[in-house]
Amino acid sequence: MKRRFSLSGIVISNLVPIVFLIFAFIAVPLSGLSVRYLVQEIMTRLGRDSFLVLSLLVPVMAGMGLNFGMVLGAMAGQIGLIFISDWGVVGVPGILVAALIGTPISIALGLFCGSIMNRAKGREMVTSYILGFFMDGAYQFFILYCMGSLIILRNPELLLSRGYGVRNTVDLLGIRQILDDLIPLSVGGIQIPVASFVLLATLCLILVWFSRTKLGQDMRALGRDMAVADGAGISVARTRIIAIVISTLLACYGQIVSLQNLGTINTYSSHQQVGIFAIAALLVGGGSVEKATIPNVFIGVLLFHVMFVVSPMAGKNLIGDAQLGEYFRVFVSYGIIAVTLLLHAWKHRRELRDRRKAEDSAAVDDSRSEGAAL
Numbered sequence: 001m002k003r004r005f006s007l008s009g010i011v012i013s014n015l016v017p018i019v020f021l022i023f024a025f026i027a028v029p030l031s032g033l034s035v036r037y038l039v040q041e042i043m044t045r046l047g048r049d050s051f052l053v054l055s056l057l058v059p060v061m062a063g064m065g066l067n068f069g070m071v072l073g074a075m076a077g078q079i080g081l082i083f084i085s086d087w088g089v090v091g092v093p094g095i096l097v098a099a100l101i102g103t104p105i106s107i108a109l110g111l112f113c114g115s116i117m118n119r120a121k122g123r124e125m126v127t128s129y130i131l132g133f134f135m136d137g138a139y140q141f142f143i144l145y146c147m148g149s150l151i152i153l154r155n156p157e158l159l160l161s162r163g164y165g166v167r168n169t170v171d172l173l174g175i176r177q178i179l180d181d182l183i184p185l186s187v188g189g190i191q192i193p194v195a196s197f198v199l200l201a202t203l204c205l206i207l208v209w210f211s212r213t214k215l216g217q218d219m220r221a222l223g224r225d226m227a228v229a230d231g232a233g234i235s236v237a238r239t240r241i242i243a244i245v246i247s248t249l250l251a252c253y254g255q256i257v258s259l260q261n262l263g264t265i266n267t268y269s270s271h272q273q274v275g276i277f278a279i280a281a282l283l284v285g286g287g288s289v290e291k292a293t294i295p296n297v298f299i300g301v302l303l304f305h306v307m308f309v310v311s312p313m314a315g316k317n318l319i320g321d322a323q324l325g326e327y328f329r330v331f332v333s334y335g336i337i338a339v340t341l342l343l344h345a346w347k348h349r350r351e352l353r354d355r356r357k358a359e360d361s362a363a364v365d366d367s368r369s370e371g372a373a374l
């Protein structure tokens with residue numbers, strides 16, 4: 001049976017990317033930014049932020065939706081960066097040591113997050129969102145009170161004037177843009193972060209390979225139907241926890257990659273918007289609560305950061321106030337998530353309605369067949 005072509009269905013399924021494409025066509029000329037500057041910014045942001053967005057794919061594959069709890073991995077990465085700043089480890093070894101410190105922390109946090117989400121099946125996104133706020137308090141207690149008192153830091157420049165607690169900002173001069181400059185390449189005056197792209201390509205290949213393994217196929221089965229997967233002998237709880245652990249671990253590494261590009265940590269806030277912006281970028285690229293792919297990641301990062309770059313100047317040139325563009329960016333980030341979740345709920349209800357109609361129709365046909373037989 002041939003599937004019917006539905007233009008309205010295609011538009012609804014790709015509503016968010018279409019809206020952003022229209023916005024880009026309007027806002028880019030209004031911003032007055034040069035093509036060279038825009039391309040440079042997009043190249044930099046693709047290399048910096050794509051790793052974080054890729055960390056969302058595994059939970060979506062496992063049917064757990066959008067993992068707002070990825071901020072727990074970002075916290076682990078920042079703790080690793082604070083330690084290497086105190087110890088004075090620089091260059092690529094600094095990044096590796098930060099990742100080594102963040103790995104056990106992110107695994108432990110992932111196990112905790114996954115076990116909590118197993119107790120909230122069907123409400124994973126809300127649970128992970130609230131859990132992020134809870135763990136933010138634990139993170140801030142650890143950074144603000146434990147570091148410098150219970151955990152000795154040797155570098156006094158990292159500490160607050162009272163002698164304990166980390167300062168609001170930590171400079172990462174020892175690893176600033178180390179990946180971007182590791183393999184220098186300039187095309188037409190545009191600096192290409194080759195090492196960052198090689199790292200992203202490696203992660204993409206690993207994710208493709210992982211999706212074809214036994215564990216990856218188990219996660220896909222969970223994403224299709226948890227009850228059927230459980231009936232097939234798949235350990236549902238264990239597989240879901242592994243999906244969250246992988247996502248949290250990748251978010252840890254992604255935050256390290258992102259902050260080495262920026263060259264500084266806002267100690268108490270750098271992690272807070274990571275989940276929102278990464279999820280918004282994935283949705284802008286055409287991903288959804290139920291399905292997301294690697295192309296969705298890169299399309300989303302491209303379109304989302306085009307908005308980030310051009311919004312302030314477009315707002316200034318159009319209305320005379322650059323701050324309007326800043327407000328617009330925050331509004332759109334949250335608005336995208338809200339619209340996508342509404343569309344997800346609407347589609348889910350429509351599918352349930354269609355399924356009930358099909359079951360009712362089948363029941364009527366069966367009763368008629370039985371009547372005719374009698």
